[in-house]
Amino acid sequence: MASTFDFIIVGSGPAGSAVAAGLARTPKSPKVLLLEAGAKYEDRNLRVDGQRWITFQNKDMNWGYSTAAQEHCNNRQIDYSRGRCLGGSSAINFGVYSVGARDDYEEWARIVGDDEFRWEHIQARFKSLETFHGEVPAGVDKKYASPKASDHGSSGPLHVGFAAEWERDLPPLLDVFEQAGFPLNPDHNSGNPIGMSVLINSAHKGLRSTAADLLTPPPDNLTIITGAPVQRVILEGKKAVGVESNGKKYFASKEVILSAGSLDGPRILMHSGIGPAEQLEKYNIPVVHSVPAIGQGLRDHCFCPLVYTRTDSSTDRRAFFGDQKAMDDALEQWKREGSGPWSKFACELGIGWFKLDKLTASKEFQELPADEQKYLLQETVPHYEILTHFPVHWFIPNFPQDALNYSCLLVFFYNAQSKGEVTLQSSDPNVPLRFDPKFLSHPFDHRAAIESLRDAFRVIKNDAYTKDNVGELAVPKSDSDEDLLEYWRQNISSSWHMTGTIKMGKPGDADAAVDNNFRLIGIEGLRVADMSVAPVLPSCHIQAVAYVTGATCAEKLVKEYDLGRV
Known part of the structure; x- marks a missing residue:
């Protein structure tokens, strides 16, 4: 060669x-x-x-x-x-x-x-x-997803879009967001992500x-x-x-x-x-x-989870994730047809990006450089994100099987001002660098983290959401600045x-x-x-x-x- x-x-x-x-x-x-x-x-x-x-x-x-x-x-x-x-x-x-x-x-x-x-x-x-x-599943209201063809391609190599089947508690949860004052966005990939959307996946017909x-x-x-x-x-x-x-x-x-x-x-x-x-x-x-x-x-972006156990009647997750035979049978169906539960559960999510007036009114925001302030005030630039239906049971060691009926929302804060570094730690080129993102090292990031989590409480404290809760699996002690920031420190993940x-x-x-x-x-x-x-x-x-x-x-x-x- x-x-x-x-x-x-x-x-x-x-x-x-x-x-x-x-x-x-x-x-x-x-x-x-x-x-x-x-x-x-x-x-x-x-x-x-x-x-x-x-x-x-x-x-x-x-x-x-x-x-x-x-x-x-x-x-x-x-x-x-x-x-x-x-x-x-x-x-x-x-x-x-x-x-x-x-x-x-x-x-x-x-x-x-x-x-x-x-x-x-x-x-x-x-x-x-x-x-x-x-395309969205039959019977699903177009208010949740109605992208314009002019914003998308039709002949590229990457197949992206909505899952063919959704978990039954997804549309009701989107309704809770709407009731809590979060606008619906029919297409987060139009150039303006602001609002609550249904996720566009890098997958099609169950295949990534x-x-x-x-x-x-x-x-x-x-x-x-x-x-x-x-x-x-x-x-x-x-x-x-x-x-x-x-x-x-x-x-x-x-x-x-x-x-x-x-x-x-x-x-x-x-x-x-x-x-x-x-x-x-x-x-x-x-x-x-x-x-x-x-x-x-x-x-980098960072996130932390909010997790509640739910009533058996509000989600089907335990019947699937708690039954090894059901998962094995579903995998055989996926191999044959690319369909079934493995192309449904945790395949379609709610996702939304939002502005935070309390953040832009804060002292921490006012102390940012003028160019950064101007950028963060642009119409389409969000300050935080919420993602629903995350399968958190795969990420928590020894997750209790009786808690598999749960709801997990991930909260991300955006526009982190913390700037880290990657640095040499060896003369051997096969040794990785030292990675130090310096998460939460900037005052603005503290305020963004606190206000994003606090704003998400508008959903999780809404009566339409709490009516299906059984217990708390992962939540802050309170919505005080101190408890919210400590929750981030202890639960933060890189995105x-x-x-x-x-x-x-x-x-x-x-x-x-x-x-x-x-x-x-x-x-x-x-x-x-x-x-x-x-x-x-x-x-x-x-x-x-x-x-x-x-x-x-x-x-x-x-x-x-x-x-x-x-």
Whole structure:
């Protein structure tokens, strides 16, 4: 096999797969190499829609990362899972397909000075990526879900949409939200997510979509090598000419594109001599190009659960999750038809994004920089999220079987101002970096966490909700500031939306490592295309943004190298 290609892409997650597919499927058919550290895992049974919540427990498919002890979260180490297989984290994630707010992309375009990141262009790329299935089950009122065809694609490789069958307590719970004063939003992927919606999943007919779908079938000019973790970029002076994987060298005549993510992209760069000089020197790594911003600026979303046991008459969960034979029989049905309980339970969720007037009126908000305040006040930018029907029994050790009839709401706060870092801790390129997101280290995050949880009480204290409660499984002691913040400290989880460690910006910006064309500033022939470059923390679950980031980079490369459009 020839070891020289036109383009080399490192990492097969949503961004890397979008770059690889976007380059390989052009009329000029450049030779493209995609390197993935993990294995292929082509078993269809790894894509059971209702089991998407536990795929990440497959240790062979997960890097198994954790954060450093979090100083502001009772010194807890928090799960920081990342996918290690073809498809990257899309193969182990929870299947939420949300594109965020149109104002996220307007802000991205403003920060980097490039209209290609504005919503009109981003939405066009989203539409090219997806085949949207907007049908809802028979008898379900259109007020819950009525997306416009003009906001969605119909011929892309990713099959996304609503589950074919919903748990029976989902529409009544949406009604509770409406009664509690939360507006319904018929489509959270229109560019305006504000309101309570029904989740658009990265799944169809019980089968999950992953980034591997962008590569199927692979064109002849695309070489995919799995089991190939990359340790470093090969440099000639300040030009990238290839990469090294387990002692084997692969060369690129045109470009190397890193799509290894916010946690591993900085590791590869640092071990190539590109990064904060002080860190590199500490571990005896020769400094080729000092970039203090690399590894800085880590941002993420966080959530905590609210869990109540419910009456037997209000949910069917115990009859399914509490009966091994029922689950086994359902799996056989899924294998035959892609239907049944494994395409129903925890497959359709309620999801909503909301504004918080009490947050924007707070002292903590007023103390933010003017540009950040202006962004957070934009029409479509939410301040927190609620997600319903989360199968929390898989996440609490020794969950009581008699409590399987339960209701779980996850509450997320958005626009975290805490900025963490990923830093070297070894001269060995196979040792992970130290991951410190510094959760809850910023006063604004305290206020956002408190007010989001307090606002969610409008639902859980509503008579239409409480009438079906039997007991409390996980709730704060009270709705005082102190008890709400302590509940976050003790129960906070990462949303695995790591962003911003190789940030995009304008040349000269102190915190910018790549330019608006994804080029690593100061190094020729090297680009970074994944969520590490995002200069905003998008208002969503970020897999969709990762796809569109890769697609945007591919478009720029296709144009620059005159590869011809598909």
